[in-house]
Amino acid sequence: MKLEGKVVVAQGGGPTAVINQSLVGVVLESRKFQQITKVYGAVNGVAGIINEDFVDLTQETTNNLEQVARTPSSALLSTRDKPDEKYCKEIFNVLKAHDVRYFFYIGGNDSADTVRIVNENAKKSDYEFRAIHIPKTIDNDLVLNDHTPGYGSAARFVAQAFMGANLDNRALPGIYIGVVMGRHAGFLTAAAALAQKYPDDGPHLIYLPERAFDLDRFLMDVKEVYNKYGRCVVAVSEGIQDENGTPIITKLKENIEKDAHGNVQLSGTGALGDLLADQVKTKLNISRVRSDTLGYLQRSFMGCVSDIDQYEAREVGEKAAQYAIWYNVDGSITIQRTGFYSVNYELRKLEEIAGKTKVMPDEFINAAGNNVTDAFKFYARPLVGSGFPAAHRIRAPKAPKILHNLRERACE
Amino acid sequence: MKLEGKVVVAQGGGPTAVINQSLVGVVLESRKFQQITKVYGAVNGVAGIINEDFVDLTQETTNNLEQVARTPSSALLSTRDKPDEKYCKEIFNVLKAHDVRYFFYIGGNDSADTVRIVNENAKKSDYEFRAIHIPKTIDNDLVLNDHTPGYGSAARFVAQAFMGANLDNRALPGIYIGVVMGRHAGFLTAAAALAQKYPDDGPHLIYLPERAFDLDRFLMDVKEVYNKYGRCVVAVSEGIQDENGTPIITKLKENIEKDAHGNVQLSGTGALGDLLADQVKTKLNISRVRSDTLGYLQRSFMGCVSDIDQYEAREVGEKAAQYAIWYNVDGSITIQRTGFYSVNYELRKLEEIAGKTKVMPDEFINAAGNNVTDAFKFYARPLVGSGFPAAHRIRAPKAPKILHNLRERACE
Structure with a gap:
């Protein structure tokens, strides 16, 4: 009936x-x-x-x-x-x-x-x-x-954001830290990896809530990439925690707001990105350090x-x-x-x-805990849909120098 | 020859x-x-x-x-x-x-x-x-x-960002502050106004470097909009200054970075948005206050x-x-x-x-100095190009209440 x-x-x-x-x-x-x-x-x-x-x-x-x-x-x-x-x-x-x-x-x-x-x-x-x-x-x-x-579209936004941030950072080199939404699961932050095309493309480092975040280790990672490429693009989940499960954001910000569920406010503030940027500036002595917090655009950007x-x-x-x-x-x-x-x-x-939370499986995270694997990219790529943009580079050959060669010859 | x-x-x-x-x-x-x-x-x-x-x-x-x-x-x-x-x-x-x-x-x-x-x-x-x-x-x-x-595409990004932020803020009401690039000229921040479709759409307030920013006035403005709509979306230029030309961001942040031109760093930090959000939270006693700094995505977002x-x-x-x-x-x-x-x-x-800077003409800014005029919208609209998206709302009629009516009758 x-x-x-x-x-x-x-x-x-x-x-x-x-x-x-x-x-x-x-x-x-x-x-x-x-x-x-x-x-x-x-x-x-x-x-x-x-x-x-x-x-x-x-x-x-x-x-x-x-x-x-x-x-x-x-x-x-x-x-x-x-x-x-x-x-x-x-x-x-x-x-x-x-x-x-x-x-x-x-x-x-x-x-x-x-x-x-x-x-x-x-x-x-x-x-x-x-x-x-x-x-x-x-x-x-x-x-x-x-x-x-909802994930596929947000992942697409994050990927396209990092695609642009990487191009920007390549043009004007330095350290770029992009903070992505995600309290316990790193899937959205991991989507930043879909921005990579060329081997030296960022994000070069990806930090997820699934792995304990260690500030010294982070600084070492950034320094290594910076020494190699002269720049570094980092994707960080807003939910990164230390080995005791304490959100990194609480380590610096006083009067953290909590919601009805007792969760600390992670989104709608640039505090985490600014903290990490300050650490890189002061401890690695790198001058051009920028952080963006992708914020609410990730879930509601029109278009x-x-x-x-x-x-x-x-x-x-x-x-x-x-x-x-x-x-x-x-x-x-x-x-x-x-x-x-x-x-x-x-x-x-x-x-x-009901009430259960899935996190990134181990096979999606690299051994060092600072990036994702190809298995993740294979998993996530179809979800961002068709017409996914790709960046293109100039491939023209170098032109010969004249003055520098003259100068070198003069010094011989 | x-x-x-x-x-x-x-x-x-x-x-x-x-x-x-x-x-x-x-x-x-x-x-x-x-x-x-x-x-x-x-x-x-x-x-x-x-x-x-x-x-x-x-x-x-x-x-x-x-x-x-x-x-x-x-x-x-x-x-x-x-x-x-x-x-x-x-x-x-x-x-x-x-x-x-x-x-x-x-x-x-x-x-x-x-x-x-x-x-x-x-x-x-x-x-x-x-x-x-x-x-x-x-x-x-x-x-x-x-x-x-370069302006038209960045303006389109800003408009689409505020279009989404307004929809998000409408679904989960509170105060939303979006910080937009622009040191001396407010054109890019003003583009947030292109996000408006319905009369109650945000951004409800727009603050530009062309007008002196007064914190108390800002708080009064926000309160007025909040009382009217139960929410408020604000677009703020990163370059807003007080009546003496001092950038507002320097009023809160110590150790401000300066570039080769002697300009203080405005972009690549969420500090200004966080400052304004804290002020709204503490002085207006509104609980849900969020700020996003649109950051480098404005000039390099792919797509x-x-x-x-x-x-x-x-x-x-x-x-x-x-x-x-x-x-x-x-x-x-x-x-x-x-x-x-x-x-x-x-x-x-x-x-x-060479070396000269144009700012927003007076006819593009409202008398109160907290929004733009239709003249600006008419000027800017063609620049964001074709296929500009539009948000749509449910227009279905309200359904009659049953229990509330019963309760009211019981109280008579």
Whole structure:
């Protein structure tokens, strides 16, 4: 028997360049089913559900939805609320009051946990209800997924940023330190490696949260590269930690802000990059040292997106609607790689994904812990999509000197 | 009579996304003339001339030159050297020794001055010599030019960055401060305004070096916007100064680095953004305050370019070669606007451009000094080129509340 009722879709956590593709995938696919009475969007994620702040997406034009799909950041707006049991019960009460039978939440592992608890409330109440978590995170840190929607586009931005930074640094040599988002997983920072084309191209060094960061070792690494190339481009994850797991950023900055989850603020400040730059300046005595913190552009820059990422983000939304409405099952949509390059989508149990974090596997990190391997590049390259740009160099031969040769001859 | 000899082309100062278009314009156009015996590129700008570090671009393939033209940053590498009289004399000696009769220098107003002095040396020596300055700067601060090559692409990057930052800030509200390059001229920071589409879109406030920056006034402005929209996106020029002309960044940071020109280091650090964010946090007591410093991505990001900027950068290179080789005259190429949108190129005297700085005209800045006018937007919009992206919003109607209405009725 077909389960008749409303759909609610919401977006949670940090925005991505393709999170609206998933939203539009859910909406367009849900609207095809006769048993769906309305498709609601919750404004500001789960907070919007609590406040019954819904928009009726049944009345949105397909044309505008397609435009929204190509717009970065969460079109339904987002929230940093991390619902506890009580909050989830309230979510369920609202959904039930509105005769919502299908709940789709697009987000990371915290969002998967919210979906899980809301679903448990439905079961306890014997309320027929389908709940699906749709993956989204630029951090690429969801378990059981080959990768996550949002990562490919952010990775492309980071790669293109380092491609340009490397060219800039080559023209005006010195040390360049680029700080990349990523609290526990280094996937996004690692994507900087996709910028390399020629053997002397940066980033020459890549530091990830998966390996303990040692300041002296870092300085030695930079010095070695600088001695070799006369310049050095470094990619650093904002989440780098010392051997005790203490974030490096806390070592210098007082009054560090903490969020509702107790995490220290890593993004939205240039402090880590400035600290490392100061260390290189003072301890290695190199004059031209620059740091950039790539910041929020990584997840929301307008006009740098991976087409592969777009397609997949759309499809996880579509598949979510199909699983819930057609097959009448709950779970979390995952992406499985089936070829070079092809994927399939599988539904996994919510409790298998919820609250868990994936980090870079050892085979993606070099032995010295200061760069990535070719295995990582092979893994990540398809995800940044087609039309990936490449830098080109002048290859003309050197012209003969005249005055210097005359001077040399005069000295003989 | 045709002046036979070599061409030398060089690139100086900070790279741009289209500086190689000008280089390739010079090379391809010069190679068409029979009297040109060789086309040399000086590696590392004027420093490469002193060191006779030339590559023979006569032997470069046209195909590779076209690829290089689309690559950001200076393909011949650059220099921060600011030649004095003695340095310029040495440049001239090298050029003469190599039978160079045509010298093209792509750069800002300092580079124009170098061209001027080298040319004076040639005149004093009765050496037949043509010298042309080709404009380039993301700062858009060359006098007698409607705008400069490099600005349009950098402006596009800044606009797209703020477009995304505004969407992100709308999804997760708070204060966002984006710091943009520009020491004396605010044109690039002003380009953030091109990100606005809907009336409540950011940037809501724009601070330029052309107006004295007052911290208390800034905080009042931010508070006003925050009270109105529950969020605020701010664009700030790195070069903002107090009423005495002291850069705001020097007010907080000790041991400020100065370059060979005596300028304090503004770029390659997140210090200014962090200072302003701290002020907002502590004095306005707003919790979610983030700052990004757009950094070197503004001038070298791979894959964000204005086609208009590309065409014009190519043409100023071509025109330079035509003026010098065909018409046998010296000067600085300038861009004149002749329609909406069309341009023409005029040759002006080197001394009219050299060492001078253009800033934003008053009509481009609002009376309060915290935003730009429509006149600026009308001026800048064509420069960012075609295919400029636009953000789209959900326009679906609100759905009726159920529980909240029940609660209200229960309270009656």
